[in-house]
Amino acid sequence: MTVALTLTVLLVLAVAGFVLGRRRAVASAQGNIRVLHSLPNYYGWHGAIMAAVPALLALAVWLILQPMVVERQVLGYFPADSVESDAARTLIMADVRRVANGLDVAVARGALTDVQAREVSTTTGSIREVLGTVGVALGAEVTPQVLEAAQRSRELNLSGAWMRTVLTLTLALAGLAYAIKVTDKDFRARNRVERVMLALLMLASTIAILTTVGIVMSMLTESLRFFSMYPWQDFFLSLTWSPSFQGNSQLGLAPLLWGTLYISLVSMLVAVPIGLFTAIYLAEYASPRLRAIIKPMIEIIAGIPTVVFGLFALVTVGPFLRDAFAQPLGLGTSGSSVMTAGIVIGILNIPFISSLADDIINAVPQSMRDGSYGLGATKSETIRQVVLPAALPGVVGAILLAASRAIGETMIVVMGAGAAARLDLNPFEAMTTITVKIVSQLTGDTEFNSPETLVAFALGMTLFVITLGLNIVALIIVRKYREQYE
Amino acid sequence: MNDMRIVERDVDTQKAKITARGVQVHYGTTHALKDVNVDILDNTVTAFIGPSGCGKSTFLRCLNRMNDTVASARVSGEILIDGENIYDKRVDPVQLRAKVGMVFQKPNPFPKSIYDNVAYGPKIHGMTRNKADLDEIVESALRKAALWNEAKDRLNAPGTGLSGGQQQRLCIARAIATSPEVLLMDEPCSALDPIATAQVEELIDELRASFSVVIVTHSMQQAARVSQRTAFFHLGNLVEYGETGTIFTNPTDPRTESYISGRIG
Structure with a gap:
């Protein structure tokens, strides 16, 4: 059978x-x-x-x-x-x-x-x-x-x-x-059935945890294999990234880490103010009808595949920035640059911040606003001094979530910022990130026994630690301020 | 109702602070308040009583234009404070609310320290030149609200950490720190236990010396205890308005009598 x-x-x-x-x-x-x-x-x-x-x-x-x-x-x-x-x-x-x-x-x-x-x-x-x-x-x-x-x-x-x-x-x-x-x-049939349901619920919650543990374990063992072939001092402290499959590779983390942080910083500089201002407008000023139209429209951005954003970066934003800023200012002639990728990732993240922050601002009790208006505060005073401080923990959480996404973004970086590992302050220079290099080290016909491929796991581990750290910071902030208005 | 004799009923002045003429309020299609005419006196505690949904809170919120924040509300008629129509186009509701303070049903301290809660109003109105002035205002407001002794050692602790009664007194302190001329209180004791209620009531009586106080309450005993004037609302109408003792002992309108004796409500 x-x-x-x-x-x-x-x-x-x-x-x-x-x-x-x-x-x-x-x-x-x-x-x-x-x-x-x-x-x-x-x-x-x-x-x-x-x-x-x-x-x-x-x-x-x-x-x-x-x-x-x-x-x-x-x-x-x-x-x-x-x-x-x-x-x-x-x-x-x-x-x-x-x-x-x-x-x-x-x-x-x-x-x-x-x-x-x-x-x-x-x-x-x-x-x-x-x-x-x-x-x-x-x-x-x-x-x-x-x-x-x-x-x-x-x-x-x-x-x-x-x-x-x-x-x-x-x-x-x-x-x-x-x-x-x-x-x-x-x-007692109900008790039996409910026990089985409970077991099912527990099983479901364990699967996610076990998967995470499994991923971490596999990355950890492969990373350890990498560090047994390649000195960790060179990985963390070397300033050059030039892998070569003939050997003699220099696999320094620094240029990739710098590129990652630089591009994330630019993207957050775009996303945080625009996203927050959008959220404040939607939550406090827009009429309910307008809000019902605008909010879903902004959220459409979140549904666009990142590779489409990459195209947008490649053919529109990149050349525009080069012609309008980089060349006139004498800052380089590269179409792909930190600015291009950063701005486009920032745009991608706007709906994340605006949508979450809007929900959080709406969750601030109306009695808080009434209290402020009752004292003769204007709308903007109320928003700045009462509503935003009360919504702060949630807003910080939204920002950190967006930051995690910016750090992990790959497609837009490849198409917008290029794949050249470089340590440079000039934002109009091509640079690349950790995720891009993980992809490029693992694509093609490769075997997992040379430091050039295994470095991907060490990079992945570094990325994991960074985003984990961000999430922990977010959790601490949220926990510290959570109960303030309850 | 013996306790209504505790409060001295002499009204120090007969000067009208607030004059309302033909006030009507609509919420969408609901006619919430019908043709209210009333004169509220200075340095007097005026109580609004009546069953739920009778329009007393609505009328209270008209007095500092808090109904402006409700999108569906429409107010017509005339409300004069010191002879000036507050619904005139030239009047800025923000300035009006600085003059007419409000305390809400549920204590709603801001998620800030006790000090910052009280200092909030004076700061946004630029009432002080330096920190010392501000400290003085905060202290005197907390003293007037009978909270100073409990709060003086923890001015930097969050206001939300206080007990319910303390929070409500903090909200009163916050309201009087901006030195308003009228203080509106919307069921200020409904979330408080009897001891805290007694403290707040005592406070209301003291506040009469400096402000005109208007209080909405569901408790007739409370109205009898703290007020000199009482207005009875029913189904959006102001049924009867007069000296508190008279309203409770010798009402002229049969509806007032029924309400006070517990037959309608």
């Missing part, structure tokens, strides 16, 4: 569990559902859960474990030294799987009988030709070991699938029988 079919059967059993559980509970109450401990549907859900969940868990575990067991068995056909390295093992397993699949196809098309497929060997003729007739192309003649291994793996998979089906269905039926047996009017 295939996995899909098993799942369908499980679904049917779960539905049966629901119907039977509910019906039995109602029957045990003799139709008067007031004497039931839980609402009838809870008995139904209990039946469905008992039928489906243990069986599904067993199925999942089986599906994870079976390939591992098969691989271990199959590798026994090969000499130990030929499967020592990861790469060799992967190659051999790929071969075995291809032949095994080929045999499956041959049986399905009728080119081989089931028995033939099991007993065919390299001495009786070319397997490659037989498989070729059913459309399975193999690169080379099949070696005896590979064929034997493939046959063994077919065998194991077949018997595995059989046992898997039996186990799953047995569990499902046993669960169903148990649920029906325990169901009567005093059974």
